[in-house]
Amino acid sequence: MEFVRCDGAGVTLVFAVEAGGPEQGVADCVYFGPRLPAGEDLGALAAAMLRGRHESQPDIPPRPGLVPERKGGWSGTPALEVRRAGLAVDTHLRFRRAEQGTDRAEFFHADDAAGIAVCVQWRIGAGDVVRTSVTLRNLGDAPLSVERLAALALPVPRRFTEVTSFSGRWAGEMHEHRRPLAPDGLARESAIGKPGFAGGNWLLLHAGEEVLGAHLAWSGDHWLALDPDAQGAADGRAVLLTGARHEAGEIVLAPGESITTPEALFALAPDADALARAFHAHVRADVLPQRAAWGPRKVHLNSWEALGFDLSETGLIALAEQAGMLGIERFVLDDGWFGGQEQRRRNDRTSLGDWFVSPDVFPRGLAPLVARVHSLGMDFGLWVEPEMVSPDSDLYRAHPDWCLHSEGRARPTMRGQLALDMAREDVRDYLFARLDALLREHAIAYLKWDHNRDLFPSAPGQTEGFYALLDRLRTAHPQVEIESCSSGGGRIDMGVLSRTHRVWPSDNNDAIERLRIIPAWSRFLPLEVLGSHVGPSPNPITGRRLAMDFRAKVAMFGHMGVEADPARMTDKERDTLAAHIALYKIWRGVLHSGKLHRLAHPDPNVTGMMVTHEDKALALAAQTAFSPVFDAAPVRLAGLDPQARYRVTLPEPWPPRAQHYLANPDTWRGGLTLSGAALMGHGLALPLTHPETAWAIALERLDP
Ligand code: GLA
Numbered sequence: 001m002e003f004v005r006c007d008g009a010g011v012t013l014v015f016a017v018e019a020g021g022p023e024q025g026v027a028d029c030v031y032f033g034p035r036l037p038a039g040e041d042l043g044a045l046a047a048a049m050l051r052g053r054h055e056s057q058p059d060i061p062p063r064p065g066l067v068p069e070r071k072g073g074w075s076g077t078p079a080l081e082v083r084r085a086g087l088a089v090d091t092h093l094r095f096r097r098a099e100q101g102t103d104r105a106e107f108f109h110a111d112d113a114a115g116i117a118v119c120v121q122w123r124i125g126a127g128d129v130v131r132t133s134v135t136l137r138n139l140g141d142a143p144l145s146v147e148r149l150a151a152l153a154l155p156v157p158r159r160f161t162e163v164t165s166f167s168g169r170w171a172g173e174m175h176e177h178r179r180p181l182a183p184d185g186l187a188r189e190s191a192i193g194k195p196g197f198a199g200g201n202w203l204l205l206h207a208g209e210e211v212l213g214a215h216l217a218w219s220g221d222h223w224l225a226l227d228p229d230a231q232g233a234a235d236g237r238a239v240l241l242t243g244a245r246h247e248a249g250e251i252v253l254a255p256g257e258s259i260t261t262p263e264a265l266f267a268l269a270p271d272a273d274a275l276a277r278a279f280h281a282h283v284r285a286d287v288l289p290q291r292a293a294w295g296p297r298k299v300h301l302n303s304w305e306a307l308g309f310d311l312s313e314t315g316l317i318a319l320a321e322q323a324g325m326l327g328i329e330r331f332v333l334d335d336g337w338f339g340g341q342e343q344r345r346r347n348d349r350t351s352l353g354d355w356f357v358s359p360d361v362f363p364r365g366l367a368p369l370v371a372r373v374h375s376l377g378m379d380f381g382l383w384v385e386p387e388m389v390s391p392d393s394d395l396y397r398a399h400p401d402w403c404l405h406s407e408g409r410a411r412p413t414m415r416g417q418l419a420l421d422m423a424r425e426d427v428r429d430y431l432f433a434r435l436d437a438l439l440r441e442h443a444i445a446y447l448k449w450d451h452n453r454d455l456f457p458s459a460p461g462q463t464e465g466f467y468a469l470l471d472r473l474r475t476a477h478p479q480v481e482i483e484s485c486s487s488g489g490g491r492i493d494m495g496v497l498s499r500t501h502r503v504w505p506s507d508n509n510d511a512i513e514r515l516r517i518i519p520a521w522s523r524f525l526p527l528e529v530l531g532s533h534v535g536p537s538p539n540p541i542t543g544r545r546l547a548m549d550f551r552a553k554v555a556m557f558g559h560m561g562v563e564a565d566p567a568r569m570t571d572k573e574r575d576t577l578a579a580h581i582a583l584y585k586i587w588r589g590v591l592h593s594g595k596l597h598r599l600a601h602p603d604p605n606v607t608g609m610m611v612t613h614e615d616k617a618l619a620l621a622a623q624t625a626f627s628p629v630f631d632a633a634p635v636r637l638a639g640l641d642p643q644a645r646y647r648v649t650l651p652e653p654w655p656p657r658a659q660h661y662l663a664n665p666d667t668w669r670g671g672l673t674l675s676g677a678a679l680m681g682h683g684l685a686l687p688l689t690h691p692e693t694a695w696a697i698a699l700e701r702l703d704p
Contacts, residue, residue: 001017005036006103012032012035015030019094026065027065067153070091077227077239077241096108104122107119118136127282132263134150138257139255143255144252149244152266154239157207160238161181161206163179168199171507173197181205181238185226185238190245192456193454195222201222202524203215203240211268211271211272213523216493219467225242244261244262265282272523283529288497288498289498297528302563307319309335309348313368316369333383334383338355338358339360344358346360348416353393353420366442379446381448382442386435391411402420402430404419404462439477446481484500489505497529505521512546514532514554527558527596532560534562547655548572548573553580553620555580579653587616594612594613596611597610603623603627605624606621606623607624616698617699620696622694632688642677643675644701647673649668649671655690673702
């Protein structure tokens with residue numbers, strides 16, 4: 001037996017590899033954990049894992065290896081299922097050889113009888129996040145249908161006895177469910193053409209505080225299986241598998257052809273906060289396109305919750321002028337600006353596909369609005385939903401065959417719309433031509449790219465076509481920033497993030513809901529990619545009324561924006577909003593580059609988070625429900641140097657009612673100096689008694 005060892009900054013992967021022999025040639029991950037000392041005896045490490053054979057197991061207990069198959073008695077979910085001429089092929093891969101670097105390795109397998117070759121790639125990236133993918137090649141002389149191909153098959157140590165999975169709905173994304181991992185395991189999938197609101201493409205496994213996070217970087221359908229006790233594993237391991245989900249017959253490889261899975265990602269950390277920081281480091285360094293060249297994340301004003309479909313040039317210019325006075329830096333024109341010859345987008349039932357500026361809204365074209373936005377010192381963004389078509393559109397009337405449909409069947413709509421067949425080159429060419437023309441004709445700095453329906457039927461090549469269009473557009477217009485939106489957070493994954501600049505976490509802008517939604521996404525994604533808007537009050541989705549101070553403080557912890565009509569705010573609200581926008585501009589460098597920490601608090605209705613960066617930190621402490629006690633427990637900070645001293649201030653504006661309860665407002669105006677040890681151990685006693693009160697806490701390190 002030989003070993004392949006890969007090291008990251010703080011992790012080690014060890015693979016036992018055996019070409020041929022009684023185990024019939026297997027490559028197996030035998031260690032994934034904290035970095036091992038140089039010179040660790042890898043043979044002893046592997047031997048320490050091996051168990052004996054139990055009754056009622058195959059005589060040679062199977063080792064699932066990096067590509068678990070049905071062969072040899074493995075009863076768990078297989079990583080690979082292929083067919084020829086409709087018949088399942090009984091594959092039996094043998095490991096042949098490995099190629100390795102210090103932080104990466106490739107494992108080549110083949111099954112000559114089945115006529116397939118499989119290469120498994122594992123690589124340790126920034127943040128010690130491991131990225132894996134698998135390439136399958138058809139070596140036979142007949143077509144090979146690929147029914148299932150996992151991007152990852154990870155042996156999970158049995159100390160991970162709990163799982164957090166996610167569920168969600170429109171306007172209610174990323175509900176976390178932590179529970180014991182039952183012996184019958186876990187199976188998730190999406191079959192709607194995108195990851196969906198249910199968040200099945202994200203998973204956390206827990207061993208007490210220690211946590212393992214996994215994700216599939218793919219914007220289409222996925223499957224995920226966790227087999228905690230697949231009979232026959234023989235070494236006490238559970239196996240976590242995930243991959244892109246395809247319909248039977250969707251992927252057929254011609255002789256000599258190959259397919260590579262999207263990447264799966266996983267990482268291990270001592271606690272959930274550390275795991276989030278590992279993923280954030282990874283996203284910043286390895287996922288986001290050219291992040292190093294990004295400027296500060298501009299404050300948006302988006303027209304959707306301000307005006308909806310009630311658009312006119314004068315109304316939009318008035319909105320832009322209001323935005324300019326608040327300190328907004330980017331004006332985003334949402335849905336409703338386009339249309340065709342016969343019909344214009346005055347509601348959500350028409351005109352998708354007709355990406356022409358609508359003359360009834362813009363008799364003089366878009367240019368005067370764009371020019372006014374620029375003259376107010378803002379750049380201009382535009383909403384599009386390229387993959388969709390309304391049955392009531394010129395595009396559909398001209399090309400009814402361009403949408404996804406089953407011949408002879410009714411074409412099921414959702415939000416009154418159909419989806420275009422993105423696998424077709426002519427469809428992509430049309431969309432590219434329209435988007436390219438818009439971006440050439442107008443100085444558009446930003447696209448909000450939406451996707452507002454589930455796919456039924458789903459179709460082969462849809463996600464690949466989406467990526468191809470996005471990639472072509474980005475190559476032609478590299479300076480344009482793009483947001484991935486799908487009725488909120490219906491299509492959020494590292495695949496789309498590698499091509500875009502931010503995501504829309506939820507249509508729900510209610511600050512109380514956002515205090516759950518943003519921290520949930522931030523388990524994997526850094527604040528700078530999470531669009532975070534101040535919505536109207538009452539909130540159109542929840543009906544809740546919240547003070548501007550509270551809404552604005554919560555929105556600062558993300559990529560801040562406004563999605564409300566300032567003309568409908570009071571002077572006081574506008575002032576409060578403008579003051580928070582100014583505060584955000586001071587602090588966004590910290591919020592968008594730093595390390596995120598959650599702040600634990602005994603009251604479950606107090607949410608705290610904090611970002612530390614170099615010698616500065618900004619914290620948020622927000623109270624959502626009435627406190628059961630007069631004096632809420634102090635808020636204990638995190639991520640500070642215990643030995644250092646920090647200047648602590650409560651930057652204004654302060655919450656309107658709560659400042660009445662500050663016993664010593666003058667002291668707070670001047671700030672306090674305390675050690676990291678005191679701030680983390682003892683905390684700060686803030687007046688958190690009223691529901692819907694939030695404080696920002698600013699820290700500056702004084703001593704080295
Ligand atoms: C989706 C988006 C919203 C908005 C509307 C416009 O619902 O999530 O933010 O853009 O579409 O129709």
